[in-house]
Amino acid sequence: MSNKNLQMATVGGGCFWCTEAVFQEVKGVEKVVSGYTGGNAPGKPTYREVCSGLTGHAEVVQITFDANVISYEDILVIFMTTHDPTTLNMQGADRGTQYRSVIYYHDDAQKEVAEIVSKEITPYYENPIVTELSPLGIFYEAEEYHQDYYRNNQEQGYCSVVITPKLAKLRKLHADKLK
Numbered sequence: 145m146s147n148k149n150l151q152m153a154t155v156g157g158g159c160f161w162c163t164e165a166v167f168q169e170v171k172g173v174e175k176v177v178s179g180y181t182g183g184n185a186p187g188k189p190t191y192r193e194v195c196s197g198l199t200g201h202a203e204v205v206q207i208t209f210d211a212n213v214i215s216y217e218d219i220l221v222i223f224m225t226t227h228d229p230t231t232l233n234m235q236g237a238d239r240g241t242q243y244r245s246v247i248y249y250h251d252d253a254q255k256e257v258a259e260i261v262s263k264e265i266t267p268y269y270e271n272p273i274v275t276e277l278s279p280l281g282i283f284y285e286a287e288e289y290h291q292d293y294y295r296n297n298q299e300q301g302y303c304s305v306v307i308t309p310k311l312a313k314l315r316k317l318h319a320d321k322l323k
Contacts, residue, residue: 149211150174153219154181154248154280156204157227158235163205165294165307166226166314171323172213177206178286178293181248188284197240204248206283216254218321220247220261226314229262230271236306248280255279 157163160178167176180194183201194201209219227235229245247262249255258277266273294307315322 147212148174150208151211151216152250153207153209153216153223153254154204154250154283155207155220155223156182156202156244156246156248157223157229158203158238158243158245159306160203160205160286160290161293161303162235162307162310163223163227164292165311166222167205167207167219168292168295169311169314169322170209170214170219170222170318171321172210173207173219173323174210175208177208178290179204179206180242180284180286181281182246182278191287191290194242195240197242201242201284202244202246203242203286204246204283214321217257217261220258221265222314222318222321223247224261224265224273224275225268225317226310229265229273229275230269232274244276245274246276246278248278250280 164176164178167173180189180201181204183199185199189199189201193199233241233244235243247258294303297303
């Protein structure tokens with residue numbers, strides 16, 4: 145008999161490879177799936193279509209977590225402190241609406257928690273937080289080669305230059321929340 149309380153969170157903080165790598169290290173996180181949501185193009189979008197910026201989709205991760213181990217609030221605090229929630233439609237060199245900072249809430253309770261976390265985190269940033277807060281629509285799983293990207297490609301330049309420092313920040317700020 146399982147005592148797990150599995151819940152889901154869906155967030156976008158720029159390139160989904162970065163966000164996926166962060167949450168794969170968090171205690172209580174059972175699964176992280178890279179994908180797309182928030183767009184308006186019909187059918188399942190491809191990576192190339194999303195990167196064009198024409199579909200309206202964001203690169204996101206869907207996180208399955210055990211709420212008995214980590215709270216949704218803690219998931220959002222980690223999310224808001226491991227990317228820059230003050231830059232509109234960009235993270236670092238990645239630019240376009242597909243890289244927007246966004247929290248897709250699954251229900252009204254998640255929306256309320258997201259609003260509280262955004263308000264509480266605001267004083268820690270010089271610039272205003274621009275993280276979008278939207279209801280979750282259809283989530284499309286990204287192509288297989290995007291899953292576990294950092295784990296499978298750590299030697300690649302993007303991973304070592306962009307993701308590895310993000311993981312160092314995670315370890316510094318949230319050591320108590322890591323596996």
